[in-house]
Amino acid sequence: MRRIRTSVGVFGAALLTAAPLALTAPSATAASPAAVTARPATAAPTVEEQRLSQRAPQEILRRSGFADVAGTFGGGLARVHSYGAAKRYVTEAGRGLWRRAVDRVQGRGPQGGDLSRDDDRPLYWARLGMTEALREWKPRFRLTAGQRDTLAGALERGSRGQDSIDLPGGKRTLRVVVTGFDPFQLDADARRSNPSGAAALALDGTTVRTSSGRLARVETAVFPVRWADFAAGTVERTLLPHFRRGPRQVDLFTTISQGRPGRFDLERTNGAWRGGYPDNARASRTETVPVPKGVPTVRPQPQWTTTTLPYARLTTTPTGPFPVRDNTAVTEIPAGGGAPVERPDGPTPGSTARAGGGGDYLSNEIGYRATLLRDALKLKVPGGHLHTPVLQFGAGNTDPATGAVTDPDFVRNRTAITGQVRSILTAALSVAPGIMEK
Numbered sequence: 001m002r003r004i005r006t007s008v009g010v011f012g013a014a015l016l017t018a019a020p021l022a023l024t025a026p027s028a029t030a031a032s033p034a035a036v037t038a039r040p041a042t043a044a045p046t047v048e049e050q051r052l053s054q055r056a057p058q059e060i061l062r063r064s065g066f067a068d069v070a071g072t073f074g075g076g077l078a079r080v081h082s083y084g085a086a087k088r089y090v091t092e093a094g095r096g097l098w099r100r101a102v103d104r105v106q107g108r109g110p111q112g113g114d115l116s117r118d119d120d121r122p123l124y125w126a127r128l129g130m131t132e133a134l135r136e137w138k139p140r141f142r143l144t145a146g147q148r149d150t151l152a153g154a155l156e157r158g159s160r161g162q163d164s165i166d167l168p169g170g171k172r173t174l175r176v177v178v179t180g181f182d183p184f185q186l187d188a189d190a191r192r193s194n195p196s197g198a199a200a201l202a203l204d205g206t207t208v209r210t211s212s213g214r215l216a217r218v219e220t221a222v223f224p225v226r227w228a229d230f231a232a233g234t235v236e237r238t239l240l241p242h243f244r245r246g247p248r249q250v251d252l253f254t255t256i257s258q259g260r261p262g263r264f265d266l267e268r269t270n271g272a273w274r275g276g277y278p279d280n281a282r283a284s285r286t287e288t289v290p291v292p293k294g295v296p297t298v299r300p301q302p303q304w305t306t307t308t309l310p311y312a313r314l315t316t317t318p319t320g321p322f323p324v325r326d327n328t329a330v331t332e333i334p335a336g337g338g339a340p341v342e343r344p345d346g347p348t349p350g351s352t353a354r355a356g357g358g359g360d361y362l363s364n365e366i367g368y369r370a371t372l373l374r375d376a377l378k379l380k381v382p383g384g385h386l387h388t389p390v391l392q393f394g395a396g397n398t399d400p401a402t403g404a405v406t407d408p409d410f411v412r413n414r415t416a417i418t419g420q421v422r423s424i425l426t427a428a429l430s431v432a433p434g435i436m437e438k
Contacts, residue, residue: 047281048186049132056190057125059405064104064122065112069097070129077137083147090134090151094158097126102161105201116411118418120197123222124182127159156229161204161221162238169247174216174429177242177253178203178421179235179366184225184280189400195391195414196256197222199421208422211430216251218425225362227274227285233292235369240295243377252382252429254309255370256421257363259387264420265327266311267385269346270368271353272303275360289365296376303353304330305371307384313431320420322389331355358385382432386424388417 051057061067073093080086101123103109111117134152157163167175180200183192200220207215221238223229242250259265276286291297311326328346333339335350347353358364367385374383394409429435 043135045132045135049128049135051186051190052125052128052132054190056400056405057121057128060115060119060121060191061125061129063113063115063405064119065110066100066122066126069126070133073130074133074137077133077139080139082141083143086139086143086151087154091154091158093130094155095164097123097130097159098161098164101126102201102204105198106204106206115406118198118202118411118415119193119406120180120195120201120222121183121193123159123201124197127155130155130159156224157238160223161200161219162223162234165219165221165238165242166205167219167242167248167250168217172215173207174210174214174251174435175242175248176208176216176218176425176429177239177250178218178220178425179238179253179255179370180220180222181257181363181366182222182225182280186280187282191393191400191403191405193391193410193414194258195388195417195421196258198414199256199388199418202418203422203425208426208429210426210435214429214435216425216429223362223366225280227279227283227362228281230362230365230369231285231290231292233295235366236292236295236373239370239373243373243379245377249379250381250383251435252309252425252432253370253374254384254386254425254428255363255366256386256388257358257366258390259358259363261390261392262322263389264322264324264424265357265387266307266309266314266324267357267364267367267387268307268311268326268328269330269357270305270307270364270371270385271330271332271347271356271360272301272305272368273353273355273360274365275355277361279362289368291372296373298372298376302372302375303332303351304347304356305368305375307367307371308374309382309384309386310428310432311384314424314427317427317431319423319427321416322420324424327357327387329357331360358387363387380434382428382435386421388421389413391417 180196204220332351394407
């Protein structure tokens with residue numbers, strides 16, 4: 001995701017595929033009189049939820065077998081009779097959606113329709129159906145606005161895999177964390193997919209074998225394309241437990257997003273600047289990247305952070321059909337002020353960031369946040385940001401108003417990108433300094 005200035009468990013599965021509620025709820029007669037007072041639903045549909053009624057999202061849900069998710073979830077909510085039960089139910093339902101999406105992409109269980117298994121979009125649109133159902137829910141007990149927000153946060157984290165990263169302990173298996181993104185720029189074309197999200201679903205819970213024979217466990221999560229969530233600390237909250245010192249500390253990490261057509265980019269430098277391009281909520285932010293309170297960070301806040309991925313080797317090691325480039329370009333305001341200047345070989349001393357190699361959008365920001373957290377914790381492992389090629393529809397399927405939601409070229413390109421992400425990870429684990437000695 002790039003803006004360039006110059007251009008399953010049984011319980012979780014049951015929640016979403018069978019009975020609407022797998023929790024024991026007290027009967028209405030057992031509740032106090034105040035507890036059965038209906039509470040009104042909250043705000044109007046979000047910008048993202050408003051897109052749900054369009055033809056493409058509905059077809060994607062129907063053709064993937066995910067059209068039932070929101071209704072099943074809403075039916076379960078209707079049977080919950082306390083806030084505690086609601087929190088348990090919503091948390092597990094979110095995790096169940098993540099497991100269901102991972103299982104579908106990885107070939108477990110029924111395909112659920114004729115949409116190819118590698119597709120990341122059913123997860124995105126089904127999640128929005130669930131957030132809409134949660135927002136419209138009128139419980140028979142008192143639910144404060146803060147409690148509803150807590151439930152929404154639990155649903156977001158669970159359905160994105162953010163709270164289910166489970167790295168193994170010990171020294172036998174290497175530990176890898178990979179992150180992807182939701183589809184974006186959906187006002188222009190609601191059919192869009194994000195190959196970084198597809199790669200995250202395909203890789204979650206899998207193992208890869210390095211050239212030396214070492215096994216590495218890969219755990220993944222996906223993030224929203226929303227400025228506000230990043231400012232609130234969703235990236236740091238997800239990564240911090242796995243970056244801290246301990247027996248399950250990560251050995252390699254990479255944040256991934258969609259970048260330029262026809263190539264992968266290893267972004268050498270990340271900049272501390274938000275360029276203001278609208279996000280999926282149509283919100284815009286132009287400012288220095290805000291660091292959330294309460295997380296380890298570097299003081300004073302640096303303008304730049306740098307990848308520790310083995311870019312020199314990865315750009316020369318064959319990993320798939322697309323070239324992998326070492327992208328060293330940035331945009332800066334030189335020390336002493338003046339207009340922004342594009343630098344092909346990285347920032348100059350004392351300069352102020354206006355765009356990292358990955359631009360000035362949320363892809364640059366997630367790379368900046370992850371590597372800033374790495375530096376704050378003095379984590380000496382390979383880590384940085386990878387941009388995938390742009391995922392494009394076939395030549396005869398480019399009009400979003402009349403085009404199909406999928407085509408053979410679209411599927412072939414997405415599976416090729418996902419396969420190459422796996423190969424790049426394997427190569428990084430095989431050549432990264434320090435990995436071989438573990």
